Amino acid sequence: MSSTSELAPRDRLLRTASRLFYAEGLHTVGVDRLVTEAGVTRATFYRHFPAKEELIVAYLRGRSQEIRNAVAQIPAHRRGREALLLIMQSVAEDVRRADFRGCAFLNAAAEYPDPAHPVRRAVEEHHAWFFQTLRDQAAAAGHTDPDHTARLLVLLRDGALQGGALGSPDRVGDTLLKAVNDLLAAAEPTGRGDAAGHDVHSGTQGG
Amino acid sequence: MSSTSELAPRDRLLRTASRLFYAEGLHTVGVDRLVTEAGVTRATFYRHFPAKEELIVAYLRGRSQEIRNAVAQIPAHRRGREALLLIMQSVAEDVRRADFRGCAFLNAAAEYPDPAHPVRRAVEEHHAWFFQTLRDQAAAAGHTDPDHTARLLVLLRDGALQGGALGSPDRVGDTLLKAVNDLLAAAEPTGRGDAAGHDVHSGTQGG
DNA sequence: GGAGAAGTAGAACGATCGGTCTTTCTGCTC
DNA sequence: GAGCAGAAAGACCGATCGTTCTACTTCTCC
Numbered sequence: 001m002s003s004t005s006e007l008a009p010r011d012r013l014l015r016t017a018s019r020l021f022y023a024e025g026l027h028t029v030g031v032d033r034l035v036t037e038a039g040v041t042r043a044t045f046y047r048h049f050p051a052k053e054e055l056i057v058a059y060l061r062g063r064s065q066e067i068r069n070a071v072a073q074i075p076a077h078r079r080g081r082e083a084l085l086l087i088m089q090s091v092a093e094d095v096r097r098a099d100f101r102g103c104a105f106l107n108a109a110a111e112y113p114d115p116a117h118p119v120r121r122a123v124e125e126h127h128a129w130f131f132q133t134l135r136d137q138a139a140a141a142g143h144t145d146p147d148h149t150a151r152l153l154v155l156l157r158d159g160a161l162q163g164g165a166l167g168s169p170d171r172v173g174d175t176l177l178k179a180v181n182d183l184l185a186a187a188e189p190t191g192r193g194d195a196a197g198h199d200v201h202s203g204t205q206g207g
Numbered sequence: 208m209s210s211t212s213e214l215a216p217r218d219r220l221l222r223t224a225s226r227l228f229y230a231e232g233l234h235t236v237g238v239d240r241l242v243t244e245a246g247v248t249r250a251t252f253y254r255h256f257p258a259k260e261e262l263i264v265a266y267l268r269g270r271s272q273e274i275r276n277a278v279a280q281i282p283a284h285r286r287g288r289e290a291l292l293l294i295m296q297s298v299a300e301d302v303r304r305a306d307f308r309g310c311a312f313l314n315a316a317a318e319y320p321d322p323a324h325p326v327r328r329a330v331e332e333h334h335a336w337f338f339q340t341l342r343d344q345a346a347a348a349g350h351t352d353p354d355h356t357a358r359l360l361v362l363l364r365d366g367a368l369q370g371g372a373l374g375s376p377d378r379v380g381d382t383l384l385k386a387v388n389d390l391l392a393a394a395e396p397t398g399r400g401d402a403a404g405h406d407v408h409s410g411t412q413g414g
Numbered sequence: 415g416g417a418g419a420a421g422t423a424g425a426a427c428g429a430t431c432g433g434t435c436t437t438t439c440t441g442c443t444c
Numbered sequence: 445g446a447g448c449a450g451a452a453a454g455a456c457c458g459a460t461c462g463t464t465c466t467a468c469t470t471c472t473c474c
Contacts, residue, residue: 024320027234041452101320106369110317113231113308127373151382159366162313166334175358186389248422
């Protein structure tokens with residue numbers, strides 16, 4: 001009675017791949033594991049994905065889409081500074097998750113050094129989207145150098161996610177949010193006000 | 208002739224492993240590649256290292272030692288704030304290197320999810336040493352919360368190294384150093400002015 | 415000069431890798 | 445009911461994985 005038993009074979013494969021690839025790595029998880037845990041035969045696997053590599057790319061694109069959906073749910077009246085905070089808060093939340101194991105995209109990049117490889121391409125697409133999203137919100141917040149703000153927040157995100165995968169997720173999350181607060185204050189056009197009690201109901205991590 | 212041809216077989220293996228593991232990943236590089244490029248036979252390989260895993264650990268320990276040696280060369284009269292800047296500047300330099308491919312330790316952690324695995328242990332040892340080093344220097348610089356300063360700088364380092372591996376190393380290096388400047392100013396005991404037009408709000412350091 | 419460690423050279427081990435194949439069964443549509 | 449696509453089940457492929465083995469050579473040290 002697997003939790004994925006009633007899904008279509010392709011979806012079972014994708015869900016199993018997402019779980020195993022993230023938890024154990026891309027090279028470590030073989031096709032045998034995937035088809036066994038997905039309750040699917042090898043023939044079915046290769047009917048839907050011409051190669052394991054394609055499943056990896058599909059896994060990354062799927063995760064990217066989840067994150068984009070979560071960001072898209074931020075209401076329009078929270079554009080700008082508030083959106084930046086919500087996004088970074090959701091990163092801090094991700095670090096604290098029990099099954100947290102770093103950023104799926106950066107982990108994938110570590111396993112695929114060749115920048116021209118499709119897997120790396122998928123990683124860089126997501127990273128570029130995340131940067132652009134932050135840049136837009138920084139511009140909406142009136143930052144004088146939204147590119148720099150976005151680069152900074154991406155750097156903080158990458159550091160929190162990859163460093164947090166080694167341990168002490170609570171402290172990493174706190175350190176991240178404090179750094180965001182301090183640095184946003186320095187980058188903002190006008191001396192800011194509150195920054196105290198924000199409630200977060202956003203989804204997942206970013207780029 | 209190979210540049211490593213006159214070294215002892217063990218050193219040739221370590222040097223080759225360091226180059227290949229960093230450039231191409233741990234799982235990707237097999238024993239065949241290692242012995243071929245090191246000009247060593249398989250028997251010699253297994254005479255010096257009981258398993259490939261041991262070579263990986265030796266590779267990580269070697270790289271850690273190189274970094275510790277470099278930090279140890281910082282003269283005593285530069286302890287504190289100056290040492291912190293020197294260390295972070297060397298990180299920024301690393302990102303700009305032509306063969307840069309991210310942090311060897313974080314990349315290794317991405318390939319070895321099990322925290323109890325010897326490879327992960329080696330990664331966390333280095334990470335812990337680096338944190339402690341920054342903490343000591345932050346304390347020497349008189350920071351009120353040297354632990355937080357160290358956590359912050361570790362986070363910035365991780366983000367610069369892993370994010371920088373995806374592209375635009377110059378900008379990542381600049382972003383890192385600017386963030387270091389801004390955040391060190393906020394964390395230092397005496398409000399040292401200027402840096403780059405920021406305002407230090409001295410009230411937010413509690414907790 | 416003889417012992418023995420350490421090197422080279424290369425075959426071979428079982429296991430697993432990603433990927434292909436045949437066969438059978440189920441469920442849908444005409 | 446006929447036809448057919450999709451999936452199940454599992455044998456099978458060549459290649460490569462990490463590892464072990466035998467046989468021969470070279471060097472060092474007593």
